[in-house]
Amino acid sequence: MAKIKFTLNNKQVEIEKSPTARLLDILREDFDFTGVKEGCGEGECGACAVLINDQIVNSCIVPLGTVEGKNIVTIEGFSKTKRHEVLRNAFEEEGAVQCGFCTPGMLIASESLLNKNPHPTDEEIKIGLSGNLCRCTGYNMIIKAVKSASKKGDGLW
Amino acid sequence: MKDISSSVRKVDSIIKMSGVAQYVDDIKISGMLYAKTVRSTKVKAIIKNIIIPELPSGYHTVDHSDIPGKNVVSIIFDDMPVFAEKEVKYYGEPIMLVVGEDKDVITDIISNIEIEYQEQTPVFEKIKSAINYHFVKGDSNKAFKNAKKIIKYDYETGYQEQLYIEPQGMIGEIENNKVTLTGSIQCPYYVKNAVKVVLDANDDEVRVKQAVVGGAFGGKEEFPSLMACELAVALRKIKKPIKLIYEREEDMQVTTKRHPAWIHMEAAINEFNEIDGLTAKAAIDAGASIGLSGVVLARALIASTGAYTIENIEVDGDVFLTNTVPNGAFRGFGAPQMLFAVEMFIHHIAKELDIDPLELRLKYLAKQGDATSTRGKFRDPIIMNDMIKKAMEMSDYKNKVKAYEEEGTYKGIGMSWFLHGCGFTGSGEADHIKALVKLEKGADDKVTILIAAVDMGQGIQTTMKKIVSHILNIPLDQIIYNKPDTDLVPDSGPTVASRTIMIVGGLVARAAKQLKEKWEDGKQIVVSERYKQPEYIKWDEDNFIGDAYPAYSWGVNIVEVEVCPVTYQVTLVGIWSVYDVGKAIDERIVMGQADGGILQGVGYGYLEVMRNENGRIVHKNVTDYIIPTTGDTPPMETFLIDNPYPLGPYGAKGAGELTLVGGAPAVALAIENAINKKVTRIPVTPEYIMELMKNG
Amino acid sequence: MKNLTPKTLKETLILLNEGDYKILAGGTDLMIQNRAWSNTLPKFNKDILLVFNLPELKYITLEDDCLHIGSTMTLEELLYHKLTPKLLVEAIKIMASPAIRNMATLGGNIGNASPAGDSLPVLYILNAIVVIESIERTRELPIEDLIIGPGKKTIQKNEIIKEIKIPMSNFTSIRFDKVGGRKADAISKISFAGVAKVKNNTIQDFRVSFGAVGPTVVRNKELEANVIGLTVDDMKVNIQEILNEFGNFIRPIDDQRSNKEYRKTVAINLLKSFILSL
Structure with a gap:
């Protein structure tokens, strides 16, 4: 057990847990951020994606001990931003949401991508989202949505 | 007022995008316990004895002896027990639940449960037919007797895993003596009716609610009934809220999948190079219980002439039982297997006869008024000619298919035509x-x-x-x-x-x-x-005579690929689709079904490998079972042509499955076009392409 | 369990010297290999030392014609760093996914010692040296002497991978090919890395390696040496012989991802394609 401090959705938090605990479990069970989903538990599907210092990670394989002092944003925190609003509108307009289980992770991946590259090409979008599996949409509308958000949200990223 | 097809924002996307939508694992009930399933570690065995360690207070096991009613999961064919009793028939079959508050304690209890098995010889071959269907139209015997040439091919299709991103899950509690279950389910009343049988309960003693469902594709049609029955028995015994969520690897090993199939096709060719008769003989692997397999087989067999009209046919099929995980519903429900075989076969016939496949296909394309494979009637207008023309224009099919036939281009384009019967089969x-x-x-x-x-x-x-x-x-x-x-x-x-x-x-x-x-x-x-069946729809269930479906949706898929001659890997270059779904109730929603369906269908055709070795699923996690990512997705273009169906709302017909069923043959034909070798099984993996390119 | 997050390298080395620990960096292999039921701890069979945030291991510098990469540099950090060798960038680009690359470390890819680890074929042919440190000493080992089998390393339990040293070289051709089950986010069925230096139509340097076709990355320096001095044309004329010789050392297995025939054929095809591109 260790005391681990970090920033979670803009709040300073501290928790006493094993440093090998999965960040995903801490977020879902201890902080009740259930927008972070478990799809595979092996870092493959991206449903559990969160941002650590603005970069996407799969929280199901992040050991809690590595987030000491870092800034974590889940979909719940991200959804309060202007950038989420732009992405949200684009996802809605393009029809990029079906069952929704991959969607929080997709939005986190989009944010992480746009943070690095505010105006990605289709190919760059595909690479940026390649760690997020979706079984409903065939990705086509998601790719279009990210493209459209990058245009409409010009200057936000 | 706007046309109904013009799109609106989906009413549930905001809650999904902000992370507040409640899927089953997001639900917490105070005092909730967790359940984990103890499963067979043998493929086929008699259970001789089970030794359960002394349980700490507050921990329980739940097995067949706790079932108040019948130990069976009622679906269509009631042959699957809720908990194995005296024998196990597949690896991973549920034997009991262990229930308690602390997951570590549950894990510890499970690791200390000793089950003594007497192993028996399992069956993996197609030898134990549980259901056989057979039907004829016209006189195929005569056609084959008079044939100038008989063309025979065998086709094979593999497993496909639904891989909904949200694993199976169910949570339950007792409210005023009523068992209330909330789950990731497609069919609330299937679940309710199954639970009633197991609990021997009255109608007002079971309540089933849907949580937000994170994808299903048929995988949450009948399987959740098993989980619900297990959980309901536990709830009755323990009387505290209980959550049962599958881990991904557990889900992939023990839940139902698309049936592997083997299809033998024969065509009787007359002296005018016409297809005078056709026989199709199909076998599907049900796994260890029949469940929905008979209905899956029926849909496959009815699709045995695909989008074509052949006068004389004989169709036969078996459901085989094996000691493997039970297979079940998956978007398309038997049709994807058969449509793969039909579309490949008509191309292979054309090649054998040295006829342009397009010409041959157009000659047999079904028309309004034609008799269906089961001697029913295509009553409504069929607009496939327009759809095919449109799809070929969108993709430049005609030029490409010729150009790519040249050796050494390693490019290919394939086109599938298909239909999908809307609604339940038959009556x-x-x-x-x-x-x-x-x-x-x-x-x-x-x-x-x-x-x-x-x-x-x-x-x-x-x-x-x-x-x-x-x-x-x-x-x-x-x-x-x-x-x-x-x-x-x-x-x-x-x-x-x-x-x-x-x-x-x-x-x-x-x-x-x-x-x-x-x-x-x-x-x-x-x-x-x-619901009232239209008077003119008649169906003879025993003999497969009449209208198997009230209406049909139609589709054309075109897939273009490149095959790498160094690694034999396939790159999708483009996908074009044209559909007749009657009338789209929301165009963007249908387009979303189209994109998702085709990628799932194409993935089935070239990418998604799942095998069973000695009764165990080899590709049992998301790392090993490969589905398409954004990186694999090519540009897609879909076009809808209105063809309103008088009895559908605003003319709408079915759309969900249609968009999947043509994917596999289209990509397989594209690969065939690229490598100039005949493809007879899916998935068309790089390993298989290498084999074809080396050996023909 | 005594799972610890030391704050400095020194503290880490002391702990390693005193106890029997498993070192965990980004966790992208170990957290998966040891995963357990959700909301329970991963089931490690040893105590864990988390080294991901150790400040002393996060650097990349160029000194004495040699690149020094701290072992916990993440793949994503390396992907975007201007000093990272181009061949390594090519490999990292198609490794896993952005989310994984943000946690996966170069030291971890070596420590995991998977035959399918995609940075390894590159490190082998760049003649990478692994710097290993314990409380007692610092030693250096060529990567091929460090990894001796799947998951097996000649590293003592009180040691940690501190740094990866890559001698700078100039090549006229570089190639990295990953053959996975799909275009992204996949474990390799086969990987291939090749570098060559051709001057006046003569091969001056030629190095190739293969991943996922044996218990460790396959590289054969003797066979490489045989082609040095050949003209490119000679090499292409004798290509079949060269392919056969390399082929003798490629002995892959069947598994859930592919089969041995495919692996061997494609490995040779990739080598052929590289040679023909020179």
Whole structure:
């Protein structure tokens, strides 16, 4: 057990847990951020994606001990931003949401991508989202949505 | 008023995008316990003895001896036990649940349970037929007797895993002596009816509610009934809330998948190089129990002439039992296997006869008024000629297919034509389901849609509201459609078989028209509608004679690929589709079904490998079972042509499955075009392509 | 369990010297390999030392014609760093996914010692030296002497991978090919890395390696040496012989991802394609 401090959705938090605990479990069970989903538990599907210092990670394989002092944003925190609003509108307009289980992770991946590259090409979008599996949409509308958000949200990223 | 097809924002996407939508694992009930399943570690064995360690206080095991009613999961063919009793028939078969508060303690208990097995010889071969269907149309014997040439091919299709991103899950509690289950499910009433049998319960003692469903694709059609039955028995015994969520690897090893299939096709060719007769013989691997396999086989067999009309046919098929995980429903339900075989076969016939495949296919393309494979009738207009023309224009098919036939281009283009029967096969709707829908108008003039249909991503929360909104001419936000709860909604049937919009939506539309006539502001009004089969639809279930479906949706898929001659890997270059779904209730929603369906179908055709070795699934996690990512997705273009069906709401027919069933043959034909070798099995992996390119 | 997060390298080395620990960096292999039921701890069979945030291990510098990469540099950090060798960038680009690359470390890819680890074929042919540190000493080992089998390393339990040293070289051709089950986010069925230096139509340097076709990355320096001095044309004329010789050392297995025939054929095809591109 260790005391681990970090920033979670803009709040300073501290928790006493094993440093090998999965960040995903801490977020879902201890902080009740259930927008972070478990799809595979092996870092493959991206449903559990969160941002650590603005970069996407799969929280199901992040050991809690590595987030000491870092800034974590889940979909719940991200959804309060202007950038989420732009992405949200684009996802809605393009029809990029079906069952929704991959969607929080997709939005986190989009944010992480746009943070690095505010105006990605289709190919760059595909690479940026390649760690997020979706079984409903065939990705086509998601790719279009990210493209459209990058245009409409010009200057936000 | 706008055309109903013009798209609106989906009503449930905001909650999904902000992370507040509650899927089953997000639900917490105070005092909740966790359950984990103890499973067979043998493929086939007699259970000789089970030794359970002394359990700490508050921990329980739940097995067959706790079942108050029958130890069977009622689906269609009631041959799957809830908990194994004396024998196990597949690896991973559930034997008991261990229930308690602390997951580590549960894990510890499970690791200390000793099960003594007496192993038996398992069956993996296709030798134990549990169901055989056979039917004829015309006189195929004569056609084969008089044939100038008989062409024979064997086709093989593999497993496909639904891989909904949300694993299976169910949570339950006891409320006033009533077992209440909330789950990731497609069919609330399937679950309820199955649980009633297991608990020997009355109708008012079981309640089933839908949580937000994170994808299903058929995988949450019948399987959740098993979990619900297990959980219900545990709830009755322990009387505390319990959550049962599968881990991904568990889910992939023990839940139902698409049936592997083997299809033998023969064509009798007469002296004019015409297809005079056709026989199809199919075998599907059911796994260790029959479940829905008979119905899956029926849909496969009925599709044995695909989008074509062949006068003389003989069709035969078996469901084989093996000691492997039971297979079940998956988008397309038997049709993808058969349509792969049909589309490949007609190309292979053309090649053998040295005829342009397009010419041969057009000659046999089904037309309005033609007899179906089961001697029913294609009553409604078939607009495939326009659809094919459109798809070929969009993709430049004609030029490409010729150009790519040249050796050494390693490029290919393939086109599939297909149909999908909408709704249950045969007399299912009229005899078994008898769907009932209700609309309830409150004093506040808000209208509540009361149906058991589940939105699992396909958008019916939005499309059902649109139907009602358009008919009543009221805004969408004046309409309420909550996730179904069997205490509140009538049984409008399961959310399967591309029936939801056409059948349930059709009833909702009729109810809305009724409500419109009775409408009085401020007054509470309830209206209902029950399904009535059109008089002219007749079906002889035993002999497969008559109209197997009330209506058909049609489609054309074109897939272009490149094959790398160094690594034999396939790159998707483009996908073009044209569909006739009658009338789209929301164009963007249908387009979303189109994109997702085709990628799942194409993935089935070239990418998704799942094998069973000695009764165990080898590709049992998301790392090893490969589905397409964004990186694999090519540009896609879809075009819808209206062809309204008189009995569907606004002319709508089924759309969900149609978009998957043509994917595999289109990509397989594209690969065939690229490498100039005949493809006879899917998935067409790089390993298989290498084999073909090396050996032909 | 005594799972610890030391704050400095020194503290880490002391702990390693005193106890029997498993070192965990980004966790992208170990957290998966040891995963357990959700909301329970991963089931490690040893105590864990988390080294991901150790400040002393996060650097990349160029000194004495040699690149020094701290072992916990993440793949994503390396992907975007201007000093990272181009061949390594090519490999990282198609490794896993952005989310994984943000946690996966170069030291971890070595420590995991998977035959399918995609950075390894590159490190082998760049003649990478692994710097290993314990409380007692610092030693250096060529990567091929460090990894001796799947998951097996010649590293003592009190040691940690501190740094990866890559001698700078100039090549006229570089190639990295990953053959996975799909275009992204996949474990390799086969990987291939090749570098060559051709001057005046003569091969001056030629190095190739293969991943996922044996218990460790396959590289054969003797066979490489045989082609040095050949003209490119000679090499292409004798290509079949060269392919056969390399082929003798490629002995892959069947598994859930592919089969041995495919692996061997494609490995040779990739080598052929590289040679023909020179």
